[in-house]
Every structure is written in C-alpha cells, then in structure tokens.
Amino acid sequence: MIPETTGTEGETLIAKVMSTVRSRIASRALTPGAKLPSIRSFSTNLKVSKSTVVEAYDRLAAEGLIRSRPGSGFFVAAPLAPLSLADLGPKLDRQVDPLWISRQALESGDDVLKPGCGWLPPSWMQEEGLRRALRALARGNASTLVDYGPLLGLPALRTLLARRIGLRGIEVSPEQIMLTESGTQAIDLLCRFLLKPGDTVLVDDPCYFNFHALLRAHQAEIVGIPYTQTGPDIAAFADAVEIHRPRLYITNSALQNPTGATLSPLVAHRLLKLADKAGLTIIEDDIFADFEETPAPRLAAFDGLERVVHIGSFSKSLSAAVRCGFIVAPRAWIEPLADLKIATSFGGPGFSAALMLALLKDGSYRKHMEGVRQRLARAMAETTTKLTQIGITPWLEPQGGMFLWCKLPDGVDAADLARRALAKKIVLAPGNAFSHAQTASGFLRFNVAQCQDERLFRELALLIA
Template sequence: MTLRNKTRIEQLMDDIRQQIASRALTPGSRLPSVRARAQSAGISVSTVVEAYDRLEAESVIVSRPGAGFFVSGPIAPLDLAQLAPTVERDVDPLWITRQALDAAPDRPKPGCGWMPPEWMYEEGIRRALRKAARSESALLTDYAVPAGSAELRQLLTRRLAAYGLSATPDQLLLTDSGTHSIDLICRFLLEPGDTVLVDDPCYFNFHALLRAQRVQVVGIPWTLQGPDLAAFQQALTQHAPRLYITNSGIHNPTGGTLSPTTAHRLLKIAENSDLVIVEDDIFADLETHTAPRLAALDGFARVMVIGSFSKTVSASVRCGYIAAKPTWVEKLIDMKIATGFSSGRLAADLLLNVLKDSGYRRHLEAIKLRLADSRRQVMQRLGEVGIRPWLVPQSGLFLWCELPEGLDAAEFSRACLRQGVVLAPGNTFSQSGSCDRFLRFNVSQCGDERIYRVLKDVIQS
C-alpha cells in the first residue's frame, strides 16, 4: 500500500468518525456502498474497502452480509466543536469562553464579555442576600411558580415601558439567563434544517447555540445603521427563515445601534413572512441614549425580547426573562417545565431586591461614566499601536477594532495568548468569515498595562 493510499484511507476514516461525532450519522445509519463512496470521493474501491475494514475492526461500523455497512454502537455524545468549520481550537467560540472563564483572576482578558468583579453591584447583592437569609423557608427551599416570580415580572414590565414596550406580567417568563431564553425559543420554534438569520458579526455564542439546534445559519451584514436591508430582503426571499436574532439596543460586538429608519423598514420587509424576531437586550441598562426597539414598533406581534442582568448586577445570580405575546409565553412555559422544570426562586428574589434598591440606579450612572472614560483611554492606547475602532460607540462595553494592514486576527490572538492575554478575534463573531482583521475589546477589562505591551510586541514582531 502506498503512502498516498494510506493517507486517503485515514482521511476517509476521519471523515466518517466526524460525521458520527456530529450526529450526521447515528447508530443504524447505512453508509454508502463501497462503489458509491469511491465514486463520490474520487478514490479507488480498494481504498474504501480498507477504510471500512479498519473502522469495522474498531467497532465503529458493522457489516451485514448482503445489506452493507452500518454505524454501530450507542449514539455519540454531541460534540459542538465537530459541527463547526475546521479551525484552530483557540479561535472557536466555545474555546474563547472557556479561556476567559478559566483564566486566573489576574490574567488580562480584554476579549471577554463581562465587567470585572469590582465594577459589579456587590453592595446591593450583599444587602439582598442578607434580606433573603431572613425570609420565609419557602424562598430558600421551594420551587418557583412556572412563569417565575410575579412581583419581579411586574417590575420588569415597568422597566420595559421605559423603552416603549407595553407588556403585562403574563407576557413575561423568567429564565435562568439570556442564553437559556434563546435556547427555549429555539426549541419552541425550530426544527433541524430550518434557517436562522443572525447579524454578521454577532455575539459568538449565537453560533454555538444554533449549531446545537442543527439549523442553517445565514449572516446579515451589520452596517452603521443596523442590518443591511438589501441582504435581509434577499435572505427572506431565498431562505424563508424562521427566526432572526439581533441586538437593537447596544450591538454585540460592534457597539452600534439600530437606526429608527432601519427599524421601520426592517419590519415592513418582514410583514408578509413567517419570520419571528428575537431582540437580545442584555445591555439595556448600559445605554446612554435609548435606541428604537423592534418589539415596541411591532407590539410583540412577531418580536420577542430577552434580557438578563448578568452584565450589570451579577453573573452568579442567574436570572433572565423572555417578553412575548401571551400565547407564545404559555407554550414557552411548557417548554421550560419540560427541559428545566423550574427557574431559580432565590435568584429571582435576589434580583428583585437589587432592582428595587435605590442604589442600583446610582450604580448604573457611575458605571456609564466609568465606561465612557475607559472608552476614551482605551481608544487612545489602541490607536498608539495602530488598532482603530470601526465606530465610536455611544455606550456599552465594546470596541470593534481593526488591526493594521497585513495582520490576521486569529493568528494575532494566538500570539497574544501565548503571552497570557485573552483576545476575541473577529471571525468567531462572523458567519461569513469576513472579519479576519477585527478584534472585540471590552473597555472595562483593558486597564492592565500588560495588554498594551503584548499588543505592541506582537504587532512589531
């Protein structure tokens, strides 16, 4: 057997293993015949025979005389990394999140998506914890009602009203987080093979979550005014998508906002389709100027809003929400019970007391000023090494920045990682892979002088 044939055998075996790992092939699935596989792959019959024989020896597949070859064994655990394009693991969305979460407290992580502990509302959380400790036993030990705390849902309706969203408590469902909210919505609305639209770029965990749903994802280019409406119209016509997930407040990762004109035109384009729109509004409390909300313009007819307070109160207090029309909320409650039974009663009570605390408003005002000051300083420091923002955001955590000509963000991030700095390269946010010179910087995480020394060192190397 020649080296070339051996390489092709190994490649074919790896391809079949990958299909099994990603569940494209499940136990009992019939593999293409030897001749069919050879013809489709452009390889010899003997190569396929040898690959199948080796896989059978490993008990990966089994032959049935007269019937062919079939996948054997129990279903493979779902490996989300196998469902992604083949890339270096350190530019994979799941890997970036792991790096940021696993990083030592003193390790610089300007690519992460949350504020440092000292920026969070620790004082208010401690007050809420002390109050919870004195509460009735049921709060500390019992399940929550299916929709979640009625008092918190009532408070959230008043907060939504500040953004022009008119909702009643029965239009809200409490969840464990913003990500949990999207997962419930996807389980409710989507079937494998459906098409979902996302902004390009968008929050990178949308890609990982949608990959788990086994759907087709189409990116809509994000402009300075919001999604590219011509591309949005084309995607509606060509793909008949079921869902569009976006930010119309502070956009992640660009820091941009949706313009009123774009918002109105987008809903006009969508009005004759079956499209459902999900607005991820997790950064609402960091806005300095209120952006238009699609749900406010639409009256919750086709738009759902999700949010949480992990970015401004505490990432340890896991509580999010979905706001939608009542008929959808009822079905989402059933989905929540089926998949998680109940959300955290204690977390909802803690959040309720934090949001009712008069100090939270003052905390937010201080944080907005602190972010504005950090944004100016970080833009100046990045500019000194030739890294420029795509736009200057009005508010929020993020700067979407372009590297100097000739630098690739993935390679650049790997080099910085070797020196202990965790970055977020652009193509992890991009469905099209068109952001290879961009990085997302979190201005609240950019106070460490080591960041700029490493950036300068890698740029000059």
C-alpha cells in the same frame, strides 16, 4: 481546650495532610485502589493529631478523591487521567471557533488579562448591594432559599419588569413575561419552540458568537447578514429573506455585540416591513439595555410584540453568578414556553428572582448603573486613544456600552494574534469568532472595562509590530 482541628492553625494542619495525600496520588506513589496510611501512622509521621488526619481524610472523601471502607480504612477512589504537561497551561492549539473566547476567558486564572471577555470586572459590580440583599433573604421566608420558584417567575419581579420595559416604549403586561435562568436559556427555549432541524435563521455578521454555537446545537441553517453602523444591511436582508425563507432572525437593537452599533429608526421600520411580509419572527436580545446613555429604538416597541420577541437578563449588569433572565412574548406563547421550561429546567429561578427584586427595588441598582456608565465612558475614551496609538483602529465610536470593534493593521490576522497573546496570558476576541461568513479576520472585539492594565497595550504593540 480548643480542639486542634479548629481555628487557623488547625485548618493549616488539615490542609497539610490533604496536600500530602494529593501529592502522593499525583506522583503515582498512591495508585487507584491503593490503601492510604492508617490514621495512627499518618498522624505519627506528620506529627499531627489523629483528629486532624480524620478531618483531612473526611474532606478528601467528600471531594471524591478517596473513599472509606468501614473496618478496612481509606483507599484512593478513582482512576486518574493520564498525566499531561499540556493540561497545565492554556490550550494554544484549540481551534478559534465560536466557543474559543468563552472557554479561554472562563477557564483562565486571575493573573490573565481578559480584554476579549464579555463581562465587567468583579470590582465594577454591586458587591455590597448583593451582600446586603443576601443577608435580607437569609432572614426571610425559608421557601425562598430551598424551594422551586413559580413557573413563570416571581410575580412581583415580573410586574416590576413590565414597568421597566414600558419605559423603552414596549407595552407589556406581567402575564407576557416569563423569567428564565439567563438570556442564553431564553434564546434556547425560543429556538426549541420555534425551530425544527434544517430551518434557516438569520443573524447579524458579525454577531454574538454564542448565537452561532446555540443555533448549531439546534441543527439550524445559519445565514449571516452584513451589519452596518445603523443596523443590518437592508438590501442583503431582503435578498436573504427571498432566497432562504428563514424562520427566525436574532439580533441586538441596542449596543450590538460585538460592534457597539445602534439600530436606526429608519432601518428598524424597513426591517419590520420585510419581516411582516415574509412571516419572519425576530428575537430581540436586549441584554445591554441598562448600559445605554440614550435609548435606541426597540423593534418590539414598533411591532407591539406581534412578530418580535424581546429578551433580557441581569448577568452583565448585576451578577453573572446569580442567573436571572426573562422572555417577553405574545400571550399565546407563554403557556407552551412554560411547558418547555418544565421539560428542560423544571421550576423557575426563585432565589435569583428574589435577589434581583430586592436589588431593583431599593434604588441602589439605578445608582450603580449610573456609575458603571460613567466609568465605561471614561474607559472607552482611554482605550480608544491607546489602541489608536499602536495602530488598532475602532470601527465606530459607540454611544455607550463596553465593546469596541477594532480593525487591526493590514496583514495582521486576529486569530493568530489571539493565540500568540494567549501565551502572554492575554485573552483576546478575534473577529471571525463573531462572523459566520469568516470575513472579520482583521478585527478584534475589546471590552474596555477589561483594558485597564497598561501591560495589555505594551504586549499588543510588540505582537503586531
């Protein structure tokens, strides 16, 4: 005889018991510390077997909602937060700061449109390749599944990365590469290594909003440099270097976030001259490298990794769930960076690195990204047309990637529009979240891969009318 608590029907009965307990706790019929009904009485009242109630109570205890006292029964575990209807919907009153877009996009459900988020839809990702690689790893060496990875990262992956980075004109050995858990962790480690509180850091204006949040966490002084269609404004950059004596400059060379602009060779050379004269270190965030149709100039290639540190990750192209990034730095920096890595996260991303290596080696990643670039090109053209028709104008036509930086009609404030759109279950990316000088109130960043639903354009047309 099959036990009642197995199979679809059994799982449904267990879920019924769990739901009943949760409802009683939520309605305050069961308060913190209160004893739950006995297994016998609950099974009688709900007309299920005692084994079903036992399994349901065990699962609720594993969630921390209830706890067992041997010989006494089960009790409600923890005090509850005050019941608030405001917690049931989007937080419309939250200040639109550098963390606003991330919080709204990460915390929203599948029924919310996310043209303001910074990643591809799940359906665009290499799901079957990931499943195939996971199956292969599950059959392999057990240490990959359970042990810490090498401190600098899987040697085979660092060797492969050195070859891939070399294709962008950056000559590097595997010993100059350290794997990290993400591009964000890479920048965090470099900031810990290079900065002390009060140091000045230059960023593009507009730039990726998380640069602002991360630098504030490091108590750095932030100075924004206006970004043009060919790179940072060189005159403004020169003035900032002279006045503020910055320690660091963080930028994207390729497909700059949020504008989609590409650094020109002329601006790159002038920028490096100023950096060299001022003793300024540059962090070149190259996270969107594989989205390019035509490779842009790389500061690290021109500089030879003397003053430029190069970073990247696969969060945008392969999987945000499998965390794996990297730092490419001068040889002398690798050991102290490794010490910081031990202090902050201990080992390397062993499992993630093995998974990335499997996906990069079998040729499927190259084909996957070819398809992604083609889809993005179509989405870019379609989104540009639809936005233009309702009065939202692209700042430039990007050479690739997923981002479209757009000017709103005169008089429309992006932050106000974003709050009103959130009430319609649409997450937008208002311009001032990217601007340290707060000069982009009339701009929005659109992720064209997330703009495939016609409801977006209908709602936007009504909201800006």
